Amino acid sequence: MGAPNQLRIDSRQESDRVVLTLAGELDMANAPLLQSAMEAPEIAETDTVVLDLQGLTFLDSTGLRIILAAREQSWRRGQEFAVTPGSQQVQRLLSVTGVGEHLRTLASADEVLA
Amino acid sequence: MAAGSTDTLRYRRGRSAAPALDGLPDGLPRPRGDVWEIPFAADDLFELRQLVTAWATKEALPPEPTEELVLAVHEIATNSVRHGGGVGMLRLWRTGEELVCEVQDAGYIQDPLRARRRPGRAARASRGLWIAEQICDLVEIFSSPRGSQIRMHKRLD
Numbered sequence: 001m002g003a004p005n006q007l008r009i010d011s012r013q014e015s016d017r018v019v020l021t022l023a024g025e026l027d028m029a030n031a032p033l034l035q036s037a038m039e040a041p042e043i044a045e046t047d048t049v050v051l052d053l054q055g056l057t058f059l060d061s062t063g064l065r066i067i068l069a070a071r072e073q074s075w076r077r078g079q080e081f082a083v084t085p086g087s088q089q090v091q092r093l094l095s096v097t098g099v100g101e102h103l104r105t106l107a108s109a110d111e112v113l114a
Numbered sequence: 115m116a117a118g119s120t121d122t123l124r125y126r127r128g129r130s131a132a133p134a135l136d137g138l139p140d141g142l143p144r145p146r147g148d149v150w151e152i153p154f155a156a157d158d159l160f161e162l163r164q165l166v167t168a169w170a171t172k173e174a175l176p177p178e179p180t181e182e183l184v185l186a187v188h189e190i191a192t193n194s195v196r197h198g199g200g201v202g203m204l205r206l207w208r209t210g211e212e213l214v215c216e217v218q219d220a221g222y223i224q225d226p227l228r229a230r231r232r233p234g235r236a237a238r239a240s241r242g243l244w245i246a247e248q249i250c251d252l253v254e255i256f257s258s259p260r261g262s263q264i265r266m267h268k269r270l271d
Binding site: 006025029058060061064065069071072093097098 | 156157159160163181182185188189192195196232233236237238239240241242244245248249
């Protein structure tokens with residue numbers, strides 16, 4: 001049946017950060033999109049990477065694994081890494097897995113990091 | 115699913131690559147009454163989520179438990195695609211008090227207890243079965259070298 005591509009990622013560069021805005025669903029089928037977005041040159045050079053999850057309607061454990069891998073990649077580069085809260089389903093997955101409490105979460109993608 | 119006279123209602127789709135799987139003879143006891151059978155492969159997960167959402171909603175499961183059941187089915191079906199031979203069979207039925215979703219595939223879970231343990235924080239940790247356990251009222255596991263069944267129960271009240 002070949003489901004349509006249900007994830008869209010937009011990248012926005014600001015003075016101290018790159019914001020990747022995810023809209024749609026992040027699961028096994030489209031997790032490679034996020035993996036390749038993390039390889040963009042502007043991401044390698046920024047101080048902070050923010051994944052804006054506010055438009056993310058569905059996240060599964062594969063997507064979560066890719067988000068955690070993105071965080072590890074940022075940490076290896078010496079960058080800060082943060083997310084914004086996603087839909088209820090996204091927040092529930094983060095809470096059920098216990099990952100949410102270990103993810104730096106900003107109220108909005110523009111919030112200044114302390 | 116509307117009541118029918120046949121024991122099993124098979125849901126046929128035009129384009130899915132997945133073959134139908136027969137039940138495991140020594141597996142979990144077969145449900146009585148109508149069972150909706152949906153073969154699936156990797157490309158079908160999105161539609162599987164929509165289908166379980168529609169079915170659970172029609173069976174009057176409230177939105178939050180529906181969302182949980184859909185995530186549980188999705189996680190287990192993803193495991194079938196990744197580790198269980200690439201295809202699987204989803205079976206849906208209703209009892210008096212609960213909705214039941216079963217995923218069968220060709221995978222063999224050699225250590226079901228280990229699969230149920232809380233995963234660590236490493237990015238690569240596998241979390242699917244553990245997540246299903248957290249958000250369902252009961253998860254039954256049967257596994258043998260001939261295949262596995264993961265049966266997820268969600269109470270209707």
